[in-house]
Amino acid sequence: MSEDDQPLLDLAFADGAIEFVADDAQGNRPRPVRVVDHSLQPSQANIAAFWSKVVKSPTCWYWVGAISAPDGYGRFNFQRGNRQRTMLAHRFSVELEHGPLEAGVVCEHKCNEPLCVRVGPAHLVQSTHSENVRYAIALGRLSGHALLDGQGRTRYERSLAIREALRDGYDEQALLRAKTDPGQWQQTLF
């Protein structure tokens, strides 16, 4: 089994490690401050907003909203009142299915697709305690070439290409090109 064949583990930071950068670009007027609440639960409107950013293929369900760097995972921010929370999109999806994740629980992409938010045994699963050792190994890999895909792109670049391919909905050929032909993607950028 080559390294690329191994299931993709959730290598991203825990919610509490995410920093928020203030956006002052809209002028000097102070904006209402939202309090980060790592236990905030989504409203029905938040959940609807989440699914509006998902494009379903016959296999994976692809997140097409914000993408985090350098890991290439989807990222979802939601607000209720004066509170907000940012989560990895796939962890949000798992919480919708199974309820709040306990601390230290790792989500694993059996489909090896960082943007996939489809919960199920062939796609996105909560890992068991026995996965922790593999998780640590995978964390070590994160510092090196593990961030590159088979075409020499970073995982972040790959995710951007896939999101671009799905911007008008599911397109099997565009998706295939985005996964396998980074040159094609670069031509559309420049």
Ligand SMILES: [Zn+2]
């Ligand atoms: Zn999948």
